[in-house]
Amino acid sequence: xxxxxxxxxxxxxxxxxxxxxxxxxxxxxxxxxxxxxxxxxxxxxxxxxxxxxxxxxxxxxxxxxxxxxxxxxxxxxxxxxxxxxxxxxxxxxxxxxxxxxxxxxxxxxxxxxxxxxxxxxxxxxxxxxxxxxxxxxxxxxxxxxxxxxxxxxxxxxxxxxxxxxxxxxxxxxxxxxxxxxxxxxxxxxxxxxxxxxxxxxxxxxxxxxxxxxxxxxxxxxxxxxxxxxxxxxxxxxxxxxxxxxxxxxxxxxxxxxxxxxxxxxxxxxxxxxxxxxxxxxxxxxxxxxxxxxxxxxxxxxxxxxxxxxxxxxxxxxxxxxxxxxxxxxxxxxxxxxxxxxxxxxxxxxxxxxxxxxx
Amino acid sequence: xxxxxxxxxxxxxxxxxxxxxxxxxxxxxxxxxxxxxxxxxxxxxxxxxxxxxxxxxxxxxxxxxxxxxxxxxxxxxxxxxxxxxxxxxxxxxxxxxxxxxxxxxxxxxxxxxxxxxxxxxxxxxxxxxxxxxxxxxxxxxxxxxxxxxxxxxxxxxxxxxxxxxxxxxxxxxxxxxxxxxxxxxxxxxxxxxxxxxxxxxxxxxxxxxxxxxxxxxxxxxxxxxxxxxxxxxxxxxxxxxxxxxxxxxxxxxxxxxxxxxxxxxxxxxxxxxxxxxxxxxxxxxxxxxxxxxxxxxxxxxxxxxx
Numbered sequence: 001x002x003x004x005x006x007x008x009x010x011x012x013x014x015x016x017x018x019x020x021x022x023x024x025x026x027x028x029x030x031x032x033x034x035x036x037x038x039x040x041x042x043x044x045x046x047x048x049x050x051x052x053x054x055x056x057x058x059x060x061x062x063x064x065x066x067x068x069x070x071x072x073x074x075x076x077x078x079x080x081x082x083x084x085x086x087x088x089x090x091x092x093x094x095x096x097x098x099x100x101x102x103x104x105x106x107x108x109x110x111x112x113x114x115x116x117x118x119x120x121x122x123x124x125x126x127x128x129x130x131x132x133x134x135x136x137x138x139x140x141x142x143x144x145x146x147x148x149x150x151x152x153x154x155x156x157x158x159x160x161x162x163x164x165x166x167x168x169x170x171x172x173x174x175x176x177x178x179x180x181x182x183x184x185x186x187x188x189x190x191x192x193x194x195x196x197x198x199x200x201x202x203x204x205x206x207x208x209x210x211x212x213x214x215x216x217x218x219x220x221x222x223x224x225x226x227x228x229x230x231x232x233x234x235x236x237x238x239x240x241x242x243x244x245x246x247x248x249x250x251x252x253x254x255x256x257x258x259x260x261x262x263x264x265x266x267x268x269x270x271x272x273x274x275x276x277x278x279x280x281x282x283x284x285x286x287x288x289x290x291x292x293x294x295x296x297x298x299x300x301x302x303x304x305x306x307x308x309x310x311x312x313x314x315x316x317x318x319x320x321x322x323x324x325x326x327x328x329x330x331x332x333x334x335x336x337x338x339x340x341x342x343x344x345x346x347x348x349x350x351x352x353x354x355x356x357x358x
Numbered sequence: 359x360x361x362x363x364x365x366x367x368x369x370x371x372x373x374x375x376x377x378x379x380x381x382x383x384x385x386x387x388x389x390x391x392x393x394x395x396x397x398x399x400x401x402x403x404x405x406x407x408x409x410x411x412x413x414x415x416x417x418x419x420x421x422x423x424x425x426x427x428x429x430x431x432x433x434x435x436x437x438x439x440x441x442x443x444x445x446x447x448x449x450x451x452x453x454x455x456x457x458x459x460x461x462x463x464x465x466x467x468x469x470x471x472x473x474x475x476x477x478x479x480x481x482x483x484x485x486x487x488x489x490x491x492x493x494x495x496x497x498x499x500x501x502x503x504x505x506x507x508x509x510x511x512x513x514x515x516x517x518x519x520x521x522x523x524x525x526x527x528x529x530x531x532x533x534x535x536x537x538x539x540x541x542x543x544x545x546x547x548x549x550x551x552x553x554x555x556x557x558x559x560x561x562x563x564x565x566x567x568x569x570x571x572x573x574x575x576x577x578x579x580x581x582x583x584x585x586x587x588x589x590x591x592x593x594x595x596x597x598x599x600x601x602x603x604x605x606x607x608x609x610x611x612x613x614x615x616x617x618x619x620x621x622x623x624x625x626x627x628x629x630x631x632x633x634x635x636x637x638x639x640x641x642x643x644x645x646x647x648x649x650x651x652x653x654x655x656x657x658x659x660x661x662x663x664x
Contacts, residue, residue: 200411200439202437
């Protein structure tokens with residue numbers, strides 16, 4: 001053990017990593033969720049409601065949407081979690097006692113991210129108005145409250161967890177298996193002694209690395225097919241967007257993971273080390289990507305780490321295509337981080353690949 | 359064999375940290391020659407061979423290997439060299455045919471099917487072509503390895519202990535094959551620990567602790583050693599060993615079957631040492647030192663002061 005520093009490091013590193021992630025990063029009561037507001041009335045009571053929402057800590061009013069279309073797009077691209085629409089004549093209807101309807105549209109693709117905020121919403125709104133409506137208008141604070149709150153959970157209205165988990169699982173399975181498979185690819189050659197032969201032949205590093213990657217992309221697609229079939233036939237999760245787009249966009253993600261694996265493979269001295277490294281990569285991917293816990297619930301530093309991982313972006317893409325029928329335009333900005341990751345990991349792999357036995 | 363040199367390197371040096379694994383070794387090998395490379399374990403044979411085929415970067419040295427610069431043109435050298443590793447290093451989960459085919463692809467050779475077929479026929483691997491390499495016995499693995507490192511028609515074969523763990527019949531066949539190939543113009547550099555194999559080489563080089571000790575043909579090597587060897591027959595030879603070894607001038611006293619070989623550099627000292635025992639029932643005669651005597655002599659004398 002003393003001579004195998006990496007194993008030793010992992011024995012300390014893995015629990016530390018878990019402590020930090022579970023202890024600090026995970027939060028199942030996400031706050032500060034980005035919220036857009038569509039205002040058709042900006043009377044004083046509207047401002048009361050909005051500032052109460054902000055003060056609750058659950059909602060960050062980040063955007064003033066100019067149109068219904070824009071608001072929808074913000075939701076579709078996952079840039080906001082909620083859109084709150086204040087109807088025209090809100091103030092008039094409120095004071096008349098007509099209980100005007102405030103529409104809250106939530107991106108409910110991950111029920112865990114929105115449920116607490118939504119649960120609190122009604123109390124927040126009615127409570128805030130109670131202070132405003134005094135004297136002659138106090139009677140408006142009837143038992144149902146002065147306003148009517150309409151909540152639309154978009155993309156997953158029934159808040160079925162499977163709808164969120166199953167598509168995400170595709171990314172998780174791919175991350176786990178792709179990294180693991182290739183992480184032993186080069187180390188196995190070294191361990192069995194076949195590396196010496198490979199190096200004695202006129203092969204270039206990139207050729208070897210790509211030769212190791214290409215066959216496994218097919219494996220990745222087989223796994224995807226398996227999950228998609230199970231999703232369709234067993235879990236009733238249907239892809240609302242384009243299957244073709246989903247398959248096409250998975251290629252850079254699969255390659256990025258294979259690239260990480262290959263890079264580990266060029267660093268590790270034996271297969272055990274390679275597997276430990278892939279586990280070290282897999283753990284934060286699983287926990288910080290938004291697969292298990294809402295991404296927006298995590299502190300900023302954890303989100304920053306999460307943003308660097310390809311799984312985080314792939315999850316958004318997969319969930320977008322599966323649940324939101326996203327088109328290429330809605331997800332293209334999630335693709336470049338995956339691309340950058342792929343290029344970097346391969347570059348490290350090529351740089352680390354030893355052309356000699358030195 | 360002609361006089362053109364397949365290998366002509368000088369001052370080849372490789373260090374691993376503070377250890378000098380190969381220390382300024384010069385080597386010239388003619389085309390079509392079978393050159394034996396001898397030395398104890400850890401003497402730098404494998405390191406030297408790896409430097410020749412570009413697997414290790416030499417720290418010092420220069421020269422030509424197959425008309426290419428051994429330092430700067432290792433990629434070009436790789437294409438013309440077949441390297442058989444000390445440890446079996448082919449893909450055990452591929453069959454013989456798949457291994458050969460894969461290697462053919464790696465070298466990008468033309469008419470690959472034919473080349474694979476020819477290689478298998480030449481080494482009698484056809485009947486086992488679909489057997490997995492991992493399930494082959496030592497002798498067959500070695501044949502596969504030889505077939506594999508010849509598939510791209512190299513001009514030079516570097517064989518690192520090719521016959522370790524192979525039975526005598528297979529070894530004999532292997533060496534017959536090597537002589538046939540050398541006849542066709544292939545050059546061989548072969549490391550071995552077997553003295554009978556060393557005797558089948560055209561020329562030999564001895565290294566120890568990274569240094570070249572002696573080079574030349576078998577006769578030259580034996581003559582160069584200036585070793586004098588006496589053989590004695592008789593009963594209870596084992597009892598003679600200890601007293602003889604204590605005598606000045608006696609380097610070795612080793613039993614070979616029914617006789618005991620006593621060797622040393624100084625003829626008169628050796629003679630003086632054996633004089634007390636030149637009586638019945640012992641029968642003494644001076645013999646030509648064997649290659650093994652020379653080998654042990656070289657190793658004990660020059661390797662030790664390291």
